[in-house]
């Protein structure tokens with residue numbers, strides 16, 4: 001069952017023609033299918049039901065309040081990486097006892113906020129961070145629940161920008177130094193050791209690297225338990241990949257069954273932090289063709305969405321499939337699909353074989369639900385786009401398009417510059 005489909009020669013999201021939505025909200029906009037989001041979360045969660053587990057949706061992949069709330073309603077927790085994401089999670093009604101706080105650079109004010117909210121645990125990434133959390137917890141009279149993010153030095157076989165579990169990456173504490181960090185944690189009076197954590201990378205298309213990471217973590221947990229440390233939670237992070245072009249990542253059920261086999265009977269609650277696999281293929285970016293032009297070498301399709309709206313192609317060289325919203329028989333062409341931003345790296349597709357596109361028509365940039373809106377910016381003073389959620393035959397604007405006032409909010413011209 002697919003929720004982005006052609007019916008009567010028009011691309012629909014669930015029961016609504018995308019053209020109708022664009023007539024109401026204008027372009028560009030992000031569009032999410034409710035039933036796809038629910039299915040992706042449920043399939044992932046159910047895949048682990050053989051053991052005690054908690055799915056903490058990774059807020060950074062798409063942090064819209066409506067999506068957070070949807071996953072909260074399905075029993076999900078949230079993986080956050082900033083005070084701002086904590087604020088969003090709390091606003092969306094997340095249970096603080098289902099929130100884990102990751103990231104290498106937590107500030108004291110963020111730590112204090114999380115302690116006051118009573119989150120499940122901090123995934124700590126350095127010895128200095130242990131000291132800081134201990135200090136802040138002491139100051140406000142709380143005991144801080146912590147896990148240590150271990151860097152297992154495993155090649156996740158993904159894009160170097162999204163690989164995180166190698167020694168050369170900034171993330172986590174080297175697995176060989178981790179026992180020392182746990183000893184430090186157990187000596188600090190305001191910390192409570194809860195578990196162990198890792199996250200080796202994103203867009204993983206093989207299970208093997210994460211299975212290797214799990215094996216290394218288990219070995220470490222055994223050592224720690226012999227030393228008398230309590231390890232109740234084992235957090236394997238996120239990272240499961242999706243199909244953008246022709247990748248064949250494992251299905252969540254296959255992914256889960258391989259991990260379950262390794263962890264069953266280990267007496268740890270498993271925490272998972274999926275992002276991309278839940279939202280990536282549940283969202284698309286809709287844009288309008290403004291102009292087309294060609295020279296001796298190239299054809300360009302200039303659309304109204306740019307790298308500020310979807311940065312993945314220019315940032316990671318990522319592939320996103322592009323479909324015309326109107327389905328009709330037409331000639332094919334090879335073209336670059338580019339945005340209005342004043343940068344040569346502003347493209348959505350390069351040298352792509354596409355049906356011949358006409359000025360004024362709509363395109364759908366597929367698989368844009370993860371790291372799409374959440375990585376968007378105001379570069380070139382472009383207002384950030386609207387986000388729409390569709391459920392059956394109903395559409396909901398879950399973030400309105402910014403206007404020019406939003407663009408300058410908070411900016412001040414100092415008095416001395418005025419006449």
Ligand SMILES: *Cc1c(COP(=O)(O)O)cnc(C)c1O
Nearest residue numbers: 058102202238239273274275276
């Ligand atoms: C980004 C991130 C995730 C989510 O990664 P996906 O590839 O989107 O599943 C999970 N955990 C941590 C710590 C992250 O930084």
